[in-house]
Amino acid sequence: MPTSSTVRPMTPATVWLARGRHAEGAAEDVLRRSLEQRKRSQAIDDFLELPETETGTEAGTEAAPAERVFQARWRVDETVTVRARIGVTPGPDGGQDWILVAEAEQPWDDDWPSPAVLFWPEEPDVAWDRDGVAGLSLREINPLPQDDKETRRLFRNAVRGGWHIHVVVHEAMTTDDRGRVPLARWLPPGLRHRVVEHRAAPQQHRGLNWALRDLGVQVPRGGAVVLPGTPAPDGYAAEDFSVRAVFLDGTEPTDLVDAVTRYAALPRPLPDGAENALTALREDWHLLTLQEELERQRGLVAMYAEALEAMTKSRDLYREAAERAHEALAAYQESAEAAPVRQQSSDTPMASPLQQLTRTFERFKGRSSS
Template identity: 50%
Template sequence: MAKSSSSSITVPRSAWLGRGRHLGPEAELDVRRNLLALKTARVIDDFLELDPIEAARSTDLFPRDESADPGPSARRLFEARWRVTGNVTVRAQLTTYEPESRRTDNESEVVWVLAAEAERAWEASWPSPATVFWPDSDRVAWDHDTVPGVRLRTTNYLPKDDGELRRLLRDCARQSWFIHVVVHEAMTPDALGRRPVTAFLPPSLKHRVIEHRATPEQALIADFAMKRELGVGLPRGGAVVLPPTPQSPDYAAERFTVGDVFLDGTEPTELLNKITEFASLPQPLQADAEQALTRLRQGWHLLTPDEELVHARAMVTRYAEALKAMTSSCDLYREAAESAHAALAEATSGSSTPRTPAPAASEEDASPLKTLTKTLSFFRRPDR
């Protein structure tokens, strides 16, 4: 897989994108089981599993270019289709990959990329595409970010070491596809307060946000590191939504900072509103995320019967137009060839060798006797 790089393009309003790591055994089996269960329960309309090579193959009926190829490290490709809010169709692809390097001792680690797109602007209240493919269970470790040591669906405590903390902030800003929030604990919370704030978010937003926690004694070091690396501060007992990379012109630190967050198990309404507002801003579309979205659009396989019929008709029309253009080109070529042959025949007077115009001759040279003498001398030359 290609490493992330920034792009001037923003994520379409209709798209949901995610990338993470599955650390448990048999990642594809977990996906397969979940899709089958949801189809049986009629939560999704249908799903499909493909070999990556087969998924990228181009045929006469389904021509595909290199944008449909998930790359040499791809393991499996899954597609699913479901409906939300009545008849709004969502199409999604999840591709599993071998990791680029073994950053952990877990030999079963698998990287996954998920791209989903709806027929209109995405709503946070819709089901999360992540839990269409992955079971929403703590027993399945699919929710690790590509940044080591960071997970969805839980609170991630910041490193104690200043260097490790700053490195983590840089990696989250540059590599992660998720929204990151840092919350400072003014005092050590009880069990209810240790529950992740992200649990209160609506379904589709819940799996786009990663929560970091700073312990009470980390107030100064976390605030300093965040100002140094990202240009935002962390209020004591408050929270801040970290800026994207590259930073959006719509982002302002004070706009997405909350002065007080009560970690007592109640819903932190102000912080949730800040996260929701941030998620509604145009988000930069990283290069590999753009590739995943292109594969979803250009390399889609799970067509309905009606869509297959429309596609077949479109291909028939396309080939008919191509045949018409080719026939027209052949006619033009034949006319040009006939004109060329006619011109050649005229130039050669029927012989195969073009005639060379003779220079103007004097009256003496033009006499029959002089011409005959020159011709005989030609045949008498010893070198002939």
């Protein structure tokens, strides 16, 4: 089974992350309309669209795709502020990839609204909910390919990066419409757009477990398993996240929902690319309230005052040193003119005015460095 990484920083408990692909049309237009609607309905307090930026380049390389960024702020439980950022960049196949990161003032509660539906519209005909790697749906059931090798390749690519929670369900028998209800319907709101549900037909059980060997897990016949991901989170054990039986009759799959919820609570490294997005959220935040803007201006005033005080102190030290140097130089000149020429003994050195001048500069150097 893949081991968890100890190199990448861990995902903070206050942070919610998601990634996907908008399949068609201009994603920024969809986001703008959706956020305006959310603001009118008071689902969010405010939002801001930032000027288009390039994602960073190095000398001699081609320019990176331009990123469109939206920031939004809302409250949960009436008093807890959530700040969120979504960045959208052109994808390789004509779609647009997006990364959404939200951070609350206290540890994230999965019963809070999903940040995804506060940015994107909930209508099923708006195709924003696709996994950017394999094109899988984040809201619907994803049937497995018929070819076992293709299924193996799908799992290997899908779990890489650590963005989504992947769940595999095996149908013990062919289901009717009641059994085609997506798992997302039963999950807490904060997990509905972080879970990818794979569904294997009855005859695919043997090939399914063959395809999962690389991940070190197996799916019971008629059951389900939460895949470990790459890297696997600390504390993951396949038997703890395997469900022996899932009844696909339209009732809530309680054991499976519990397994997914427990998996989501495990400490995990930040997914690939999430560290930059989180840093941008924290350090490049522009959507300030009036109080936050006032505090920001006060902080700038305090910083400038401190810098001015340091400059004034440094100027005073230099001026004092210059005065002492002039005094020492004048004393040296007077003593040089008045002193008779005489032979000094080599074993009885005397402090000359020049040495006094040197010592004056040394004392100033020591004071300025402190």
